[in-house]
Amino acid sequence: MGIYLYIDVDAFFTSVEQSINRSLMGRPVMVGGLKHERGVVACPSYEARARGVRTGTPLCEAARLIPDGVFLKGDFHRFQAYSDRFFEILYRYSPDLQRISQDEACLDITGAIRPFGGARQLGESLQQEIWERLALSTSIGIAPSRVASKIASEYKKPMGLTLLEPGDLHNFFARLPVRKIPGVGLTTEKILHEMGIRTAGQLAAIPEQYLKTVFGINGLKIAAYSRGEDGIPLRDHKAIRSVSRETGFADDITDSSVLLSHFYYLLERAARKLRTLSKKSTTVRIKFRYADFQTIEAAGRINPASNDQNSIFPVVRSMFLRTFTRRQGIRLVGVTLAGLKNYIDNQTFLDDRIEKGRRLLQGLDYARQKAGFFAVTTGRTFSLSSRYKRGDTGYELRTPGLSQ
Numbered sequence: 472m473g474i475y476l477y478i479d480v481d482a483f484f485t486s487v488e489q490s491i492n493r494s495l496m497g498r499p500v501m502v503g504g505l506k507h508e509r510g511v512v513a514c515p516s517y518e519a520r521a522r523g524v525r526t527g528t529p530l531c532e533a534a535r536l537i538p539d540g541v542f543l544k545g546d547f548h549r550f551q552a553y554s555d556r557f558f559e560i561l562y563r564y565s566p567d568l569q570r571i572s573q574d575e576a577c578l579d580i581t582g583a584i585r586p587f588g589g590a591r592q593l594g595e596s597l598q599q600e601i602w603e604r605l606a607l608s609t610s611i612g613i614a615p616s617r618v619a620s621k622i623a624s625e626y627k628k629p630m631g632l633t634l635l636e637p638g639d640l641h642n643f644f645a646r647l648p649v650r651k652i653p654g655v656g657l658t659t660e661k662i663l664h665e666m667g668i669r670t671a672g673q674l675a676a677i678p679e680q681y682l683k684t685v686f687g688i689n690g691l692k693i694a695a696y697s698r699g700e701d702g703i704p705l706r707d708h709k710a711i712r713s714v715s716r717e718t719g720f721a722d723d724i725t726d727s728s729v730l731l732s733h734f735y736y737l738l739e740r741a742a743r744k745l746r747t748l749s750k751k752s753t754t755v756r757i758k759f760r761y762a763d764f765q766t767i768e769a770a771g772r773i774n775p776a777s778n779d780q781n782s783i784f785p786v787v788r789s790m791f792l793r794t795f796t797r798r799q800g801i802r803l804v805g806v807t808l809a810g811l812k813n814y815i816d817n818q819t820f821l822d823d824r825i826e827k828g829r830r831l832l833q834g835l836d837y838a839r840q841k842a843g844f845f846a847v848t849t850g851r852t853f854s855l856s857s858r859y860k861r862g863d864t865g866y867e868l869r870t871p872g873l874s875q
């Protein structure tokens with residue numbers, strides 16, 4: 472049985488700002504924007520959380536709750552620089568590391584414990600070193616599975632260290648609220664509650680096949696998680712050959728600039744997916760369907776391979792403008808990124824411009840992961856805001872299953 476350590480920097484953006492400017496330590500600091508700006512708090516410090524501000528609280532509301540609060544825009548380059556240093560330290564503890572985000576990782580420490588005398592001592596030493604060298608506080612979970620280590624890392628924050636021995640797992644999960652299980656969001660929680668299931672222990676007692684009937688493949692995943700097991704990886708990333716996003720419209724659209732906004736939005740979603748898979752694409756395909764169901768498809772090359780929507784979009788735009796020739800409304804549009812290639816995300820020797828773009832995208836993905844899609848809205852898709860409702864993960868398009 473392996474031993475895993477999950478580590479998460481507490482209030483990462485804010486902690487970095489406090490690390491750089493120590494006079495901010497202990498104060499209610501909020502990263503996301505200035506007091507008078509539109510938008511939301513991307514990361515409140517623990518002092519700000521204690522006064523009622525959460526990730527996603529509108530800035531104006533946060534300013535009302537904490538008039539003496541410190542509001543910062545935040546600097547993605549600094550965050551990335553700290554993230555790099557954070558991972559340098561982690562790699563020294565175990566090279567067998569799964570990067571979850573800029574400030575979160577899961578390490579297989581099975582073979583690394585011995586010199587420290589125990590898993591807890593290793594965890595304490597790591598936590599201490601990150602505090603001394605970066606002035607970042609972290610929360611750590613150590614457990615016999617990856618999923619249990621992640622849940623344990625959330626058990627006590629900030630600066631927590633929770634160790635679960637194999638013999639502790641049963642009791643820990645027996646009383647764990649289902650919402651703490653990765654993969655159980657608000658909707659799943661609600662359904663489980665309606666079924667009378669409130670804890671992971673109760674969930675683990677339900678037959679897997681039944682959960683599969685109710686929740687599909689996600690049911691099998693949460694069944695394994697509820698027992699503290701990692702389960703079978705559900706999707707082999709290597710097997711993915713393309714990523715597509717498409718949506719239909721309630722009313723046919725003829726305005727090409729509105730159609731291009733949709734293409735950009737779908738491309739943005741697909742490109743983000745590629746980034747999470749550490750892949751780049753060499754081919755982009757578009758399709759659109761006229762009101763009379765004639766479907767047009769076109770493909771273009773992306774050279775060099777990319778997962779950056781801004782460098783791919785010109786290809787999409789010119790393909791669309793070239794092929795949208797009839798004076799007819801359009802009922803559906805879609806984008807596919809194909810010809811996928813793996814790439815290693817350490818190309819720090821590239822020229823500055825590419826490097827800057829890459830880091831901005833990482834920052835963008837991170838802010839959206841933390842604060843929802845609308846933490847950052849780009850000009851190109853802003854025009855969609857009059858058409859669609861804003862959900863947590865993006866615009867609620869008419870075909871939501873395909874819009875993620």
Ligand SMILES: [Mg+2]
Nearest residue numbers: 479480481574
């Ligand atoms: Mg964190």
